[in-house]
Amino acid sequence: MCSFPIEAGHPVTGRNPIRSSRRSPGPSTGLLILLIAIVCVLGVGTVSWFSLMSLFLDGISACLVLAPPIGLGLGMIQWLRWGSAPLRWQILIGAALGIGTTSLLVLGLGLAGVLQRSVWITLLALFSVVGVVRLWRLIRVRGEQQFDERSDSSDRAEDARNTAAFRYLWFLAAPYVVLAILSASSAPGFLWSEEGFGYDVLEYHLQLPKEYLEAGRIHYTPHNVYGNFPANVEMLYLLAMIVLGETVDSGIVANMIHLLLGGLAVFAAWVIGRDESPQCGVVSGVSMAACGWVVYLSGLAYVELGMLFFGMAAMGALLRATREPRVGDSREGRAAETTVVGKRDRTWWFAAGLCAGFACGCKYTAGPMIALPIFAVFVVYGARPRKVPLLFRRAALFRDGCGFLLGAALAFAPWIVKNTAMTGNPLFPLANSWWRASPPCWGVDEQQRWERGHRPVQNEQGAVRRVSAAWNHILADKYQRFGPALFVLAAIGFMGRRRTAADWILLFLALFQIAVWLAATHLYARFAIVLLIPLALLAGRAALCSSRPLRYATVIALCVGGLWNLVFAISLQEKESPLGAPASLFYEGKMTGFEYLGFVNSELPPESRILMIGEARTFYILRPCVYTVVFNRNEFVEMLLTSKNDADVIDWLRARRFTHVLVNWSEIDRLKRTYGFSEEITPERFKRLESAGLRTVRQFDHPTNGTRQVTIYAVSL
Secondary structure: OOOOOOOOOOOOOOOOOOHHHOOOHHHHOOHHHHHHHHHHHHHHHHHHHHHHHHHHHHHHHHHHHHHHHHHHHHHHHHHHHHOOOOHHHHHHHHHHHHHHHHHHHHHHHHOOOOOOOHHHEEEEHHHHHHHHHHHHHHHHHOOOOOOOHHHHOOOOHHHHHHHHHHHHHHHHHHHHHHHEEEEEEOOOOOOHHHHHHHHHHHHHEEEEEEEEEHHHOOOOOOHHHHHHOOOHHHHHHHHHHHHHHOOHHHHHHHHHHHHHHHHHHHHHHHHHHHHOHHHHHHHHHHHHHHOOHHHHOOOOOOOOOHHHHHHHHHHHOOOOOOOOOOOOOOOHHHHHHHHHHHHHHHHHHHHHHHHHEEEEEOOOOHHHHHHHHHHHHHHHHOOOOOOOOOHHHHHHHHHHHHHHHHHHHHHHHHHHHHHHHHHOOOOOOOOOHOOOOOOOOOHHHHHHHHHHOOOOOOOOHHHHHHHHHHHHHHHHHOOOOOHHHHHHHHHHHHOOOOOOOHHHHHHHHHHHHHHHHHHOOOHHHHHHHHHHHHHHHHHHHHHHOOOOHHHHHHHHHHHHHHHHHHHHHHHHHHOOOOOOOOOOHHHHOOOOOOOOHHHHHHHOOOOEEEEEOOOOOOOOOOOOOEEEOOOOOHHHHHHHOOOOHHHHHHHHHHHHHOOEEEEEEEEHHHHOOOOOOOOOHHHHHHHHHHHHHHEEEEEEOOOOOOEEEEEEEEEEO
């Protein structure tokens, strides 16, 4: 990587790259972005006016939450001394550092009880000022400067027409952006059936930030084991709730934040590919954008798109650290680039470690599927024979390795420290057989239920069946969320040209991730989304093929594959999406199957305190309530087992100031068939409790089969 002062000529040719560069024919980048944005807005408005309004209201709110942290990151990037790095790289790594640091800041101040709206609005304002000042300086310095020596070759007249033609491929992403916005504009709980219609979102991804805000601090949750998961993305959802001053109505904003993180992942793919050529950047970015997974996850306030963004940034820093001169460079050019890269290896490895650590802070699976293979690449690549004395080579290897590990530790350590302090196990509830932690409401029975619940289903256990599951969930996925074109393009990118170290690194990453997915997960299709990192980057490298037929094949595969994926994405959208729906349909009880929420929120007194049995999706409940997820120890069940008579149970409810008990019978039946649920919770037992002091207030039947769904009881005084 070489950079040039504004007045200096090329170190090899002596020409000034600014004066000798030629502008590519076709629309400028800014005009192209504007045209695509107009197409997307018109598309959203044509399909759903509600989604269009949500785009401008909730989408802008999401931008107000994410943009200031990016500004903070642009200020932090100065610490890495990348003053001559391309602007796109500074924005990418700055965004990763800023967003990750802000998440940890929310965690730290949240643990200290600093969740006041005025404090966070002030901090975000300061972050914005830092970002504006830094960006203005970067634009002033680089506005007329060519970013790196590769753009000089890509702007040659013979490549200009190809570059302009490839730019139009970005229009393939437009329909996916429209579908993603339509998905994100549906309040949590509407999408998708495979995910239990956002069950996890309503159970913990948004419910826990809601609890933290209502309590005024981040705390241990003995009733919800998921509160011990790393939660970098959930901290952004909590920040949105703080800034907006609302909880249940911020669900769509959380969806939009997740969507924006997916957009940053697409941007990262373009940045990394752009280092090779403009065409490579376009194909990498479009391959990522024209993927059904991004659309699918935009309708869920999950964490995968955040993990994908940080993972892509980590991979970019890794490839930048291991970057080699291209074949055909002059001897002087190779020497200059090798010198610059050698000096910057340490900071790029450190940046890779930070981004990998932030990815681990989004989801535990990022550890073995992102951080570990990147470190393995470092060990292999760093140990390569070089024309330097062995002592200096080992010293450099140790230095760079420490840089990566230090960055990863700094980014992930806060979650390790939090878990260790609250549970005694830094990875709780994982690896509990090593640390044997038993925090409140957790013991041997709960650990066994957790492990049983997170094994592959019966017909996917065993080595052969696991491999078969890879075919069913990845290549032959019924929703085609990867799509065959991505694998075809990746194969062309790897096989259709002379392979470099970067190609082998990406192939190794993909194989490593598949191995971990097969051996160490319960084979959910969603857990394989990290494959998009190496596959999208390998797909982009198909544009580097010197063979004209292969370049034509790349464009054809991208277009046909994009349309193929689009058909499945539209089909899924038409089947399940309400095309934009407000959260009020849930908490007002107007949503089929959730009528009981309207009764609880509107007809029960505001001072009511409700004990939830079997129901853990409490995000839309506006009255104080107590619930327990299926994996945690249930104190009410323990009371049923140890009480001498039913009157003792009623006394227990009164002593804890419960005014009502809500029992979700249909959910209890489902849990008994899957994870397991206490046999003490039966209609017969509650019939006995009615004679001891419970009173049936309202009963709701299941909307499809007519069986009893939810019963609400009042506790007599």
